[in-house]
Amino acid sequence: MAAEVLRLCGVGVxxxxxxxxxxxxxxxxxxxxxxxxGPNGAGKTTLxxxxxxxxxxxxxxxxxxxxxxxxxxxADLRTRIGMASAAIADHVPPGxxxxxxxxxxxxxxxxxxxxxxxxxxxxxxxxxxxxLGCAHLIRRRFASLSEGERKRVQIARSLMADPEMLxxxxxxxxxxxxxxxxxxxxxxxxxxDPRSPMMVLVTHHIEEVPxxxxxxxxxxxxxxxxxxxLAEVFTERNLSRCFGVPLLVERHSSRWSARALELx
Numbered sequence: 001m002a003a004e005v006l007r008l009c010g011v012g013v014x015x016x017x018x019x020x021x022x023x024x025x026x027x028x029x030x031x032x033x034x035x036x037x038g039p040n041g042a043g044k045t046t047l048x049x050x051x052x053x054x055x056x057x058x059x060x061x062x063x064x065x066x067x068x069x070x071x072x073x074x075a076d077l078r079t080r081i082g083m084a085s086a087a088i089a090d091h092v093p094p095g096x097x098x099x100x101x102x103x104x105x106x107x108x109x110x111x112x113x114x115x116x117x118x119x120x121x122x123x124x125x126x127x128x129x130x131x132l133g134c135a136h137l138i139r140r141r142f143a144s145l146s147e148g149e150r151k152r153v154q155i156a157r158s159l160m161a162d163p164e165m166l167x168x169x170x171x172x173x174x175x176x177x178x179x180x181x182x183x184x185x186x187x188x189x190x191x192x193d194p195r196s197p198m199m200v201l202v203t204h205h206i207e208e209v210p211x212x213x214x215x216x217x218x219x220x221x222x223x224x225x226x227x228x229x230l231a232e233v234f235t236e237r238n239l240s241r242c243f244g245v246p247l248l249v250e251r252h253s254s255r256w257s258a259r260a261l262e263l264x
Contacts, residue, residue: 002031005165005198012059020046022222033199035209038219039243044202048167052083065164082163084154092142098153099138105160128156148179168201172208184210211254218242
């Protein structure tokens, strides 16, 4: 039986007078891969930060990888979670080389200093970069990379510590069509690898859902509108309600698309 990776019960997050999340219930298992989708301000990134232990809920309870958050060793728990986010990329030292950016994930730090890495660490970092199509970039400085290259390097870094859960916060944001499709193809390849961790991906667009994702959670104004198997959640009724506009939703093989209905 697949293990529970996440269990959120009545989770809320209050910031000043605003409720960023409200009454969120969500259970995710190790044999599932989840897309969290919704418009701007829906609470998607806040939910991901709660799952990453970066934000503590102000209401409700949460278990992550079998650990109750209120009793867990947070520092230890974070070593079991990989995350790729623009918020992390913004804090990378300007001169950091790609190989060092990936290697330092072993210590959970940004910016290589005097740490020692053995040959196995270096081999793993290169293999991860190669799997994401970035092996040729290992000596380049992260700041010199294109947006698409940065996204792929970030995912390689997030996998370095062999996490049990991988959180991807809008990985295709800012990419052109070619860059987006290349990235989604590589994420789909990771999903097919039985050694890969359980994944949660946040996006605004159903077109950015890679092949192989099994479940979806729709959010609007900090609440969950629908959650479950992808095909059951990605309906015109659900997505139209989620984004506040009548939508035509289509599935082409393993990919999805949506556009506004032409009203008479």
